[in-house]
Amino acid sequence: MRSTIHQPSPDVSLSDVLEGWVDAGLISPEQSRAIRRHEAEGHAAGSPVARATTPEAGPSLVVEALGYLGGVVMLVGTGILVGMYWADLSVPLRLVLIGATALCLVGAGFAVPDRLGDAAGRLRSVLWAAGVAATAGFLGVFSAEVLDRYDEHALVVIGPCTALVAGILWWLRPTWLQQLALFVPLMLSATGIGMELTSTSSSWGGAAMWAVAVAWAALSWTGRLEPRTSGVAMGVLGAVLGAMTIASDVGIALGLATAVAAVVAALWDRSLPWLGVAAIALLWTMPRAAGAWFPGALSAALTLIVTGGALVGAAVWVARHQGGQPPS
Template structure:
């Protein structure tokens, strides 16, 4: 089924899947994830976009200016607050410091609640930013509480503070289902996993990276299966988090294997999905991992630069092929790699979690 949008024909473009447009609308706050799920219940819907969008759907300059002024003002307030705190921070007790940070988090949280939220309105983005800042302040409060007031061990304090931050971020994400809150939740869970692994397996510097990688891989798989939206954003974010987490396991041999495997997986997934952003993440990961691996494993080999040159040429060819396939994809029948079956995604995520737990347990016991 093909649907035409905008009856005023100016320029006819190739049909695109409705799911791609819906994911962009969710990311922009135009519709809710539940509405998106209902709209994409039919996978065969293609939409033909005719001409430029009508003026009624364009953002007014005054709205853009108001939003920009709000963000700039918030940055100015943040910087000035930090400067003022630096003047008196050393004179404050631990309890007062924690109270100040807690009040800042509460103020940002309240400002987010007070922001009027309407679909497609600037209020959606303002609330997202305010609550993202509130999450950061809450993390600072928990760090001061666990480390300075409760005087816990460094590993225990990090684990408790990150777990509390993850819980708070998840609660805000449940209330406000938008990308900044999802990102905050993912990052907090990654830090929590790394901190917990470091707490139960001290002395193994590469294992915390494995814990963070497990969360990132799970996030990517759930996004690939459509359980986390918008998929077009969740996949690159999850892939980038996987690459960064895998690099934290270096320079162990197992860490290099994990990092190279992660980069290869991201590049392959990008090619299968014709996703240029995902391919860019894979290319950056290749630049991070391959030179380090070549230096570690073949320090005296003259063939290393030539191997790196070949890998670079392969990445260029992959980018060209992906761009051409991305352009022609709506007209090419074939298997849709854009979405993994939900059951498969859940099973794969479960396998990743179980394998990671087993690895940590074996290393700890050994």
């Protein structure tokens, strides 16, 4: 008696396969989300699903390389053209050129065939991220030349509208690059709104940036903003940057508390990438805190030595315990 094993078709996405398994009762919705998160973080190169759906790498890599090379050549040519004639172009023509560029980049991302496998995903992510950047450029020209809004007043227009486009593209393909393309305009939006409601000399712009970044990290931690690893990392770094723009002891305390919380999260999750991000956060915040609260070269040096020693110990602990389940 022969048994037939049905391999997934190369044209069927992982989401379709998982939805079918959930509908059939083979896995739970929680398990489906865990698999999606695992695949999105790039750990599935040797998994059965990846082996079954990954085509030959040769043609895919050639297409991917040609796509990147073509994009770079287009950017160089556009830069030369802009440098030569930008001042002579009318505002409507400037908007048409930038808008057409954004549409072409996003459309090219949609046109990349899925049969190219992982290369298609990477190329699509790059094209969409470039399309989001072009969208921000379009909105910048529109805000300055049409709406006559500059500086933080322009951020209120550029940030939310760019985030809307980036959010749609992230929803279609939740990769770390689409995350970054969404995270940056959200941070700009928070800064612009904070300054718009108060003043450019206040610290509310930095406080708003810190709050948005912390919320982003929390949502990523719970798995609602995938990929989880890159999402938490972006949130931590964004929160520290926001705290550093607050010119008071409150900003120092917020930055230091954020860095320490990042270390705790890395140890709890036994994640070396998060521990690396926490180390960067501490390197940004500790010198400022030492200089403000413990003046003097000796105290600053001792603070950095103690911090570095603690980070080395944490790295060794995570390395020794990596692979186990986090504490419940």
